[in-house]
Amino acid sequence: MPREPELSLNERSFVLQALQENIRIDGRSFDAFRGLELNFGDEYGVADVKLGKTRVIARISAEVTRPFPDRLFDGIFTITTELSPIASPAFEVGRQTDQEVILSRILEKAIRRSSALDTESLCIIAGQKCWNIRADVHLLDYDGGLTDASCIAVIAALQHFRRPDVSVEGENVTIHAMEERVPVPLSLLHHPICVTFSFFLGGGIVLVDATLQEEMLRNGELTIALNRHGEICQIAKLGGVAVEALTFLNCTNIALVKAQEISRFISKKLEEDLKEKNPSRLLVELSAENER
């Protein structure tokens, strides 16, 4: 299997020298994201995110299963990330690369372990039946910023998803078809967003949302997951470079601004989508769900 082609010496020194002169190769400022696009599919729970040339599709699905014996009152939520060779020939099928492991660990920490999704609300009958929500992340095009794009896709898809309504009578569970009863949105407690910083030249230069070219040159990276209220869910600092505490604090401040911007963007897109699919707001009025 081919490896990701390495940058030539000329390209390396060109990019790094440009950075020293405060210029990024694509002309962005150091703390700017690439253009973000978000589209929802016809079905519930499919989000197609384009961050520059990186493209990720997240898909949420739900199924009724038996809860884990040690967590009788909780539903199950899993995130699956598999990098396919569509995105880059360097991704091999059936073998997990370090990158894939790191991606799934960070998403796990940012979304699942920060309890963005209230798993208790997924319980139908304690110890017997619960919802198994699964998020499949499909990477289609890879140009850096994988963690950020995947996180945005999963969070947007979770907000867009509707599960079928359920009614319980004693031991009997009825799952109502989507046509029969208005489907129910998932209960999300908060919406964490990942923002990745890349450090160059011994930590002196900090970039937001690096492209693949920049990612190959960086000395270290820092992924901060936080929600729009500024509550930090996780910080992952990878790579050997030492970073000063002040820079760290600075990064969290930038991350907060970015997370707020992205959260607003997602909610705007969700509203537009709702208006488009449901112009008379009929579904909202028919809904039997209680506001949290």
Added chain:
Amino acid sequence: MTLPDASLSHIHRADGSATYLQNGYSIIGGVNGPIEVGRRDELPEEATIDVIVRPAVGVGGTRERHLESIIHSTLQHVILIQNHPRTLIQVTLQVIRMPDSDTFNSKKRQFSSPLRILPSLLQTALLALLSASIPLSTTFTASLITVARGSNTVINPSPEDLQNARSTHVLAFSAEGDLLVAESQGEFEIGDWERVFEMGLHAARSGSENRKGADSDVVMLDDDQGGALRGLVQQKIEKDQKWKENIK
């Protein structure tokens, strides 16, 4: 019957890519090749073809492996593998959407016939290969045909037709009208199969005859599925060759 829709070469990293939409299926295909092959899979006189089918939900299982093996043996006869010895041509097909993907009932999905998605997968693979400019010996048209209880055959059936179907057949014909794929599932008699064969052949043929008639015309309004796709491929090639016109 719905006409397929497709877009070509819209993914940046893969050498060739295509999105194909038909009957509620949406599939993204990517082709990388010819690239370096692992020593274990290397063939001294021809290219190795690697087909990967990824389901929309979950990880691939036996169903996907079965589809992969059918597509693999088909492509082996379509791609000019002798042209690229000791290389790898990797075809990845990612299912994005299925018409009957009741998102909360994956059990039902598992029981539905794996053949239903096969024509769309084959067609996506072909478009992606064309987009990657991999030399092919021929192109093909794949179609799904069902035989209902009253022995009436339907080509490119709707979900209702599929529910009433007694047997499902997938046929693919090369541009010359040779049979490339014949996969069947369910109960049927030899008479049924012969009618299915005629129907598939007719659909594939009508496509190639229309092509002869409208050689220079990009606008194809014919009702066969090949016509719409041919127009798209033609547009893509015209776009790719534009630099040549300017040189003249």
